[in-house]
Amino acid sequence: MSQPIALITGCSSGIGRALAEQCQAAGYRVWATARKAEDLEALQAAGFDALQLDVNDAAAIERLAERLTENGGGLDLLINNAGYGAMGPLLDGGAEALRQQFETNVFSMVAVTRALFALLRQSKGLVVNIGSVSGVLVTPFAGAYCASKAAVHALSDALRMELAPFGIRVMEVQPGAIATHFAANASREAELLIAEDSPWWPLREGIRARANASQEQPTPALHLARCLLAAVQQSNPPRLLRVGNGSRVLPLLGALVPKALMDKLLKKRFGLDRSL
Numbered sequence: 001m002s003q004p005i006a007l008i009t010g011c012s013s014g015i016g017r018a019l020a021e022q023c024q025a026a027g028y029r030v031w032a033t034a035r036k037a038e039d040l041e042a043l044q045a046a047g048f049d050a051l052q053l054d055v056n057d058a059a060a061i062e063r064l065a066e067r068l069t070e071n072g073g074g075l076d077l078l079i080n081n082a083g084y085g086a087m088g089p090l091l092d093g094g095a096e097a098l099r100q101q102f103e104t105n106v107f108s109m110v111a112v113t114r115a116l117f118a119l120l121r122q123s124k125g126l127v128v129n130i131g132s133v134s135g136v137l138v139t140p141f142a143g144a145y146c147a148s149k150a151a152v153h154a155l156s157d158a159l160r161m162e163l164a165p166f167g168i169r170v171m172e173v174q175p176g177a178i179a180t181h182f183a184a185n186a187s188r189e190a191e192l193l194i195a196e197d198s199p200w201w202p203l204r205e206g207i208r209a210r211a212n213a214s215q216e217q218p219t220p221a222l223h224l225a226r227c228l229l230a231a232v233q234q235s236n237p238p239r240l241l242r243v244g245n246g247s248r249v250l251p252l253l254g255a256l257v258p259k260a261l262m263d264k265l266l267k268k269r270f271g272l273d274r275s276l
Contacts, residue, residue, distance in 0.1 A: 005073050005123070007031040007064075009055055009112060010082030011048070012039035014180030015130065018225035019079055020048055026229055028077065031068065055082045055108035065115040074123030075116055077232060080109040081130045083148075085186040087211040088193035089200045090143040097193070098144045105148035110155065117168075124167035126237060128228065129156045131174045133247050137254035137262075140270050141190075141210040149174075160239065171237050173228055176247030179218035186211040199276065206271030219244040 006023045010016040011032035020032045024047065032043045033053035043050035051067065054060050068075060083105040086097050113120075113127055120127065134142060135149030153172060160170035190211040194204050227243045242248050254262065267273045 002073060003027065003029050004076040005029050005031070005068075005071075006077035006079065007033070007068065007075060007116065008079040008081055009033045009053060009108075011043060011050075012036065014182065015175070015178060015221050015224060016079075016081045018221040019081065019228065021046070022222075022225040022229045023077070024048065026233070033064070033082070053082075055112060056103050058111065061108075061111050061115045064112075065119070068116065068119055074125065075119035076123045076125045077128065078113065078116055078120060078125060079128045079130070080112055082108065083130065085142065085145040085182060085189070085211075085214070087142055087145065087186045087190040088207055089141060089198065092193050092195075092198050092200060093144060098147070101144040101148050102151065105145075106151045106155065109152060113159065117166075120163075120168045121166045125169075126232060127159065127163070127168060127170045128232065129159075129170070129172050131156065131172050133174050133176050133242065133250045136174065136251040139210060139213070139266055140272055141207045145186075169237060171231065171239060171241060173224075173241045173243065174247060174251070175219075175224055176242070176244030176250065177214050177216055177218040178224055178244045179215070179220050182214050186214070202276055203271045210270055217245050 004027065006028040008016055008020050008023070008030065011020045012034040020030050024030045030048045031051055032048040033051045034040050034043060035052065035054050040050045040052055051064055052060070053064055086093060086101040109129055129152055131152040132149040134146045135153045138146040156170055156172040163170060187208065190207050194207060195201065200207065224243045228241060231237050231241050242251070
């Protein structure tokens with residue numbers, strides 16, 4: 001049998017890098033993408049086929065597809081992992097922040113999958129979309145991020161049905177708290193948005209608390225990668241995989257706790273239970 005081929009976006013660190021390492025150890029030829037030159041050098045040194053990719057760059061996505069097509073062999077596994085978390089009040093960020101969040105977390109997922117469709121069809125491959133439990137249980141000061149991951153969930157369901165006639169399968173992963181640079185990056189994004197002229201300035205500690213919430217007793221990225229790979233290698237991969245601290249409890253709470261009570265709990269947790 002020929003060596004299976006995997007392509008993973010967002011491999012500079014965290015979940016993407018752990019997934020690349022686990023796929024490589026399992027015998028895949030791994031095409032690992034990243035934006036920065038120094039990250040590409042590190043990926044190449046680790047034995048991956050490193051490719052520069054800004055998932056918001058349509059031309060770069062087309063070049064990626066051309067490169068893999070030239071290589072031949074189809075594509076057995078596509079993991080749409082690249083993404084980030086925009087934190088802060090929705091109205092402070094406005095439409096532009098929401099647009100940027102969806103460009104990276106949602107639109108790029110569709111664009112990359114579309115560009116690689118022929119290769120996936122050739123191999124009857126598997127598409128794995130990295131969502132989040134935040135797409136199921138919405139929290140304040142993360143509205144744009146939660147909305148983007150809810151969109152990943154809906155689009156994954158649609159793609160699963162639409163790609164089935166071509167033998168392409170789709171799996172969504174909804175991680176809970178995972179030990180990555182996500183919280184640090186989210187905090188940096190939040191600090192750029194927090195300003196003294198914002199109506200939410202008195203609640204800035206609540207914004208910071210939400211930005212750091214994903215790192216409360218986080219599960220190692222390696223554990224997520226191992227669980228994901230085990231699911232991928234099943235003869236019938238699951239439609240949905242939840243891994244990490246809170247990945248099962250939070251959706252369950254969202255389903256069972258009355259909405260009014262959940263709102264009350266979340267407002268108290270992030271300092272929104274007082275008038276300004």
